[in-house]
Amino acid sequence: MYTMVLLAALTNQIVFDAQQQGSIWTIVPQVMLTQDCECQIQLEAVRKGTSGNSNTRQRSRAHIKGNEPYSVSRLAINVDPGDDLTILVTVSDGKAINLRQQWSPPGIL
Secondary structure, eight states: OOHHHHHHSSSOOEEEEEEEEEEEEEEEEEEEEESSEEEEEEEEEEEEEEEEEEEEEEEEEEETTTTTTTEEOOEEEETTTOEEEEEEEEEEEEOOOOOEEEOOOTOOO
16 A cells, blocks of 8 residues: 555645535546646646537646645536546646646446
8 A cells, every 4th residue: 555655755746636426426646746847737638429419629838836735726516327528637847747638427428
């Protein structure tokens, strides 16, 4: 257990805190870096479903402190049965840090 915590603290990563209440998913992408960074952040949410399609893209710059979790955004998205949802987060300083992570609700590829 402690090894997993230590490894998480030693690597740059993007993780997703996702909660479901009925058909609403609340997703909070979080970035953890080993060093301070003036980063460009891009978040894209793509939902395809019977009621229509939506594509949301957010871009921002942020100062992310090393070894402190940084919440990129908070999304609340209605996902009906049969819908496809993909959240993609990209974080880059234009040099050494280039992270990209994708998330979809369980059962959706």
